[in-house]
Amino acid sequence: MHHDFGTLSDIPRQGIIARYRDWLPVPPGAEPITLGEGDTPLIRADRLLEQLPPDRRPPGLFLKFEGANPTGSFKDRGMTMALTCARARGAQAVICASTGNTAAAAAAYAARAGMECWLVLPAGGVAAGKVGQAVACGARILPVRGSFDDALAAVRQVVTERPDLVLVNSLNPDRLEGQKTAAFEVVDQLAARGEDEPAAVFLPVGNGGNITAYHMGFATYATAGRLGRLPRLYGVQAEGAAPLVRGRPVDQPQTVASAIRIGRPVYGDRALAAVRETGGRVLAVSDEEILAAQRLLARLEGVFVEPASAASVAGLLKLARGNEPGWEVPEGPVVCVLTGHGLKDVDTALRAARSGDAGSADLAALEAEALEPDAIVQRLLSVPAGGQ
């Protein structure tokens, strides 16, 4: 009854429910609410791989580019499931707290389903692109003071008083079921190319829902005989928002990577179990390391991601360059999950470009000046130097 290897893309981008329905707890007869999510590129990254010391390089490096989903992040995989199941059960409105991408996805899939969408967002803590998406899709937005954790606490309170609003945060188990399909794709895509099974997978970690979902997906495939051994899972947090690395909640999480600016992860225990049971680990990277990885991805591979997504690559670079103990060179391909698109948060990329690293230092002085990112940004956007 299950599909065979290599035939999954017969109909490209049909959406994860149509593609993996046998593996998902979709109510019988439910009509999928889909935008054609999933089936995202697995990009070989040879130039990035060369950034690792030769004796510490895995045999291959791949980027799972989840920014190619319809609203620009992996959240679409969970949202097609959450909205499909909610509507099949008769719901008419959904609600969630969000650092931005969940909001953008909920707004889009709710619009498609003809359902109402309520979003509770940390004021000042969400990238402009994500707010723009949610506004465009007609969601009702309630800003709250504080962090994502405060927004989620507010939403949990609201749903006790308004049971008609279905919670579509990753607390909703349908979300993780949808998100686990990314792990299926990693295995299927490597197999279809004749590559070995993934040996290690790096993911940014905020609430811990996604790394939990990947663990579920790989474990499901292993049980079904489609995967010999679970890849080591590496969860990467930002230093200023690293409760799992520190072993305690962080009250005022700080990082440029707004999508993982979370101090009280809902799935903290399950994320830790996922890394422990697969022989991986959690680690923290600085904002500088995140922005450097974001630049490398764009300059070496042409892949532009939002800062949180670059945390996975920053974690790999940190371990493989030996700046941190605990790196056994993997014997199979390594996959870095790039969770969201760079267009979500252009401001951070422009600011990072202005604050140094103009690129090659070998250029003639005149040319160097002409290529100053600050000058280019000013000319293109007429923004005063340093912002306002």
Ligand SMILES: *Cc1c(COP(=O)(O)O)cnc(C)c1O
């Ligand atoms: C939601 C999100 C994350 C974090 O995922 P969790 O499930 O909260 O750990 C990472 N990156 C991006 C771009 C996200 O939108």
